[in-house]
Amino acid sequence: MKQKLVLLLALSLLVPLHVSGNPGGVGNSLENMQCGGACHGDANQNATSNLQLGLQPSGTVWAGQPTEITVQISGFDTSHDIDQIGIFLLSSTNANNDIPTTDGWSILSDGMGGSNNYIEYASVDSNVLTHSWILRADEVGEKILYVSVHHGDNSGTDAGSPFFGVSQAFEINVEAIPENLQRIDPEYQPPASREVGESTTLCLKTIAASDVVIEWREPSGESYQVETTQNNGCWNAVLPPALSVSTIEWRAILDGEGPQQTTPWFSLASVEPTWEADETALLLQSIAHLVLFFGLVLLVRKPKRIDDEFKDYMEESL
Amino acid sequence: MIEPATFHVITTELVVGSFALAGLCFVLHSLISIQNKESQFVTMMDSTAHIALLFGLLALPFAIASGINSSPSGAHTSPLLANKMLLSTAGGGLALGVLFTRWRMGNDDASRHLHNAFGSISTGCMLLTASLGGTYTRADSLTEFLPFVKESTLLLPAWMSIFVILIILAALIVRQTSTIKHG
Numbered sequence: 001m002k003q004k005l006v007l008l009l010a011l012s013l014l015v016p017l018h019v020s021g022n023p024g025g026v027g028n029s030l031e032n033m034q035c036g037g038a039c040h041g042d043a044n045q046n047a048t049s050n051l052q053l054g055l056q057p058s059g060t061v062w063a064g065q066p067t068e069i070t071v072q073i074s075g076f077d078t079s080h081d082i083d084q085i086g087i088f089l090l091s092s093t094n095a096n097n098d099i100p101t102t103d104g105w106s107i108l109s110d111g112m113g114g115s116n117n118y119i120e121y122a123s124v125d126s127n128v129l130t131h132s133w134i135l136r137a138d139e140v141g142e143k144i145l146y147v148s149v150h151h152g153d154n155s156g157t158d159a160g161s162p163f164f165g166v167s168q169a170f171e172i173n174v175e176a177i178p179e180n181l182q183r184i185d186p187e188y189q190p191p192a193s194r195e196v197g198e199s200t201t202l203c204l205k206t207i208a209a210s211d212v213v214i215e216w217r218e219p220s221g222e223s224y225q226v227e228t229t230q231n232n233g234c235w236n237a238v239l240p241p242a243l244s245v246s247t248i249e250w251r252a253i254l255d256g257e258g259p260q261q262t263t264p265w266f267s268l269a270s271v272e273p274t275w276e277a278d279e280t281a282l283l284l285q286s287i288a289h290l291v292l293f294f295g296l297v298l299l300v301r302k303p304k305r306i307d308d309e310f311k312d313y314m315e316e317s318l
Numbered sequence: 319m320i321e322p323a324t325f326h327v328i329t330t331e332l333v334v335g336s337f338a339l340a341g342l343c344f345v346l347h348s349l350i351s352i353q354n355k356e357s358q359f360v361t362m363m364d365s366t367a368h369i370a371l372l373f374g375l376l377a378l379p380f381a382i383a384s385g386i387n388s389s390p391s392g393a394h395t396s397p398l399l400a401n402k403m404l405l406s407t408a409g410g411g412l413a414l415g416v417l418f419t420r421w422r423m424g425n426d427d428a429s430r431h432l433h434n435a436f437g438s439i440s441t442g443c444m445l446l447t448a449s450l451g452g453t454y455t456r457a458d459s460l461t462e463f464l465p466f467v468k469e470s471t472l473l474l475p476a477w478m479s480i481f482v483i484l485i486i487l488a489a490l491i492v493r494q495t496s497t498i499k500h501g
Contacts, residue, residue, distance in 0.1 A: 002359075005346075025457055277473050279394040284479035286403050290411040295486035297415025297436050299493060301429055 025084055028110060031118035033088060033095050033148050033166065047158035049165030051075040053147040055089075056170075058264065062177040063140045064186035066108050068264035069172075071147050073129040081154035082124060088148040089117045089133055093166055100135060103143060109134040113193035113247065113269025134264050136186070137174040144169045182209035182256030190266040195273045199241045202250070203234040209254045214239075216250035217265075242270035322387035329381035334448045336374030337409070341441025343367035344434040351430060367437060368420055374444070375413045382406055385451075397471040402450045404471070409443030412436050 054072040061067045071089065076082060091103035099117045101107060107115045111132050121129065137143060148166040153159060177183055185205035194200050206212060214237040217223035228235040239250060249265040347363035354360075385402070386393055393399040416437045426433075446467070452459035453468055461467070474482075 026455070027457070274395065275397055277394040277397075277400055277471070278476065279392060281473060281476040281479065282394050282400055282403065284476050284483075285474050286407040288474070288479040288482040289404055289407040290414070291483045291486045293408050293411030294415040294418070295411075295490055297412060297419055299489055300432065301419050301423055302426070 025086060025120040025122075028112055028114050028116045028119045030099050030101070030116050031088065032098050033090055033093060033146075045162060046164040047153075047161035049149055049151065049153075049163040051080075051149055051151075051165055053149065053165060053167035055145055055147050055167065057172055061137060061172055061174050062183070063137050063174050065177060065183055066134050066136050066190075066264055066266070068132050069135050069145065070130060070132045073131075073147070073149060074127060076124050076127050076129065080156070081159075082151050083154075084120060084122055085124060085129070085149055085151040086118060086120045087129075087131060088146075088150075089135075090146040090148055090166075091144060093146055093148075098146075100145065104138045105143070106136040106138070107133060108136055108190055109192055109267050111247075111267045113267065113271060115192055132264075134190075134266060137172070140174050140176045143172045143174055145172055146170065178258065180208050180256075181258040182254040182261055183207050184252065184254075184263060191268060193269040193271055194242075196243070196245060196270045197241050198270075200239040200268065202237045202239065204228070204237070204252055205234055206252075206254060208258075209235075209256045211255040212237075213253045214250055215253060216248055218248060219246050239268065244270070245272060246270055322384045326381060326384035326388045329377050329384055330448060330451065332377040333374050333381045333444060336370045336377065337413070337441045337444040340367045340370035340374060340413075341438050341445075343370065344437035344441070348431050348434040355427075364425065367434075368417060371413050371437060371440070372417055375410065375417065378406065378410050378413075382410075396454075398450055398454050398468045400471045400473070401467050402447050402454070405443045405447040405450070409440045409447065412440035412443065416440060 052074045054074070056070050056072070058068040058070060069089065071087060073085075073087065089100055089107075090098045091100045091105065092098040101117070107117060110116045110119050111134075112119050117133075119131065121131075146167050146169060149164070151163050153161070153163055183206065185207055188205050191200055191202075202214060204212060204214070212228045212235040214226040214228055214235075215223055216226065216239055226237045226239070228237045230236075235252075239248065242248065247267050247269045249267050251265050252263045254261040254263070343363045343366045347360060347367060350357055350359045350363060382403070385406075389395075389399055393403045416433060419433065446461060446464075449459040449461040450467060453461070
C-alpha cells in the first residue's frame with residue numbers, strides 16, 4: 001500500500017501540464033514596459049520580436065491640445081503564428097516610470113474605451129496593425145515616445161517563447177499654440193466609454209471659438225454632423241445611444257479668427273452595463289457563509305455527552 | 319510600503335499551500351484508516367492535516383482583506399470576485415468548524431470520514447477560490463471548464479443572510495443547552 005502510494009505521488013509529479021504565460025492577456029491597463037516583471041520583459045526567458053514598429057503624430061502637436069499618435073506594427077506575415085498581441089506606448093525604456101503620463105502627457109483615449117498606455121488585440125487579421133492614441137502634451141519642447149510589443153508566436157525557432165520588441169525613440173516636437181487660435185480647453189477630458197443604450201451629452205469647453213460642429217462616425221465609417229448649442233461656456237451636443245457593444249468616434253470642428261481647426265477623432269466605446277451587487281448584502285452573505293458552514297460541521301457531529309466523557313475516563317483509568 | 323496586491327499574493331500562497339497540504343492529509347487519513355486503523359500514518363496524517371489547516375486559517379483573514387483592498391472597485395463589482403469572497407468564507411467556515419470539532423469533540427471513530435470530508439471540501443473551496451484569482455488576473459486557470467463561476471453568482475438579500483446567521487446561531491445554542499441538559 002505504502003509503495004503504491006509513493007509511486008502514485010511520484011507519477012503525478014511527472015504529469016506534464018500545459019504551461020503558458022498569460023494566454024488570456026492581462027487586459028488594457030496602465031503598464032510599464034516590463035509589465036510587472038512578466039516573462040516577456042525577462043531577458044533570461046524572452047525572445048526578440050522582429051515585428052517592425054513605427055509611430056507618427058498626425059500633424060503639428062500643440063501644447064495643451066489633443067493630438068493623435070498613430071502606431072503602426074508591420075511584419076505579420078505567414079512566417080508568424082501570432083494570435084494575441086499587447087502594444088505599449090512608452091515615454092522611456094527604463095522599465096519603470098515609463099508610462100507617458102509620467103513625462104507630461106495625458107492619455108485622453110486609448111482607442112478602446114479607456115485611457116491606458118497598454119492595449120491588447122485578441123487577434124491580428126492583416127499584415128499591418130494600425131492603432132491610435134489621443135494624447136495631450138502639457139508643455140512646449142521635445143518629447144520622446146516608444147512603441148513596445150509583447151506577444152507569443154507558435155512558429156519559428158523560438159516558438160512558444162514570450163516575445164518582446166521595442167522601437168527606436170521617436171521625437172515629438174511640441175509647439176506653442178498661436179494666440180487667438182480657436183482650441184479646446186486644455187482641461188477638457190473627453191468621455192471614453194458609456195453603457196449600451198445611453199446617449200451622451202458632450203459639454204465641450206473651448207477658447208476663442210465662435211462656432212463648433214460635432215461630427216461623429218459609425219464603426220462602418222458613415223459620418224454625421226450634430227449642431228451644438230452654447231450653454232454656460234459649454235458647446236453642448238448629444239451623441240445618440242448605441243444599440244449594441246460598439247465604438248463610435250467623434251470630433252469637433254472649430255471656427256474662429258484663425259483657420260478652421262479639427263480635433264482628432266475621439267473614441268467612445270459603448271459597453272454592456274457593469275455588474276454590481278449590493279456591497280452590504282455581499283458582506284452579510286459572506287458572514288452567513290462562514291457561520292453556516294461552521295455550524296454545519298458542528299451540527300452534523302454527534303454531540304459528545306458528559307456520560308461519554310465519564311466512560312472514556314473510566315476506560316482510560318482501567 | 320508593500321502594495322495590497324503583492325501582499326495578497328504572499329498570503330494566498332500561504333493559504334493555498336497550507337490548505338492543499340491539509341486536504342491531501344485528510345484524504346490520506348481516510349484512505350489509510352480504512353486499510354489499517356492502527357497504522358502510525360493515521361495519527362501522523364490527522365495531526366498534519368489539522369496543523370496545516372490551522373496555519374492556513376490564520377493566513378486567511380489577511381488574504382481576504384488584502385484581496386478586497388487590491389481590487390480597485392471592490393468585490394461587489396464582479397461576479398467572479400463576489401464568488402471568490404463567498405467561496406473563501408465558506409471554506410474558512412468549514413475549516414473553522416473542522417478545527418473546533420477536533421478540539422472540543424475529539425477524534426471520534428464514527429464520524430472520522432465525515433470529518434475528513436469536511437476538511438477536504440474546505441480545501442476544495444480554497445483551491446477553487448485561488449483558481450478564480452488566476453482567472454481574474456491572468457484570464458486563464460485550471461477551472462476554465464466552470465464558466466458559471468465567472469459570470470454569475472447566487473446572491474441573497476441582506477435579510478436572508480441575517481436570517482441564516484440567526485438560525486444557525488440558534489441551532490448551535492439549542493444544541494449546546496440540550497447536550498448539557500441530557501448529560
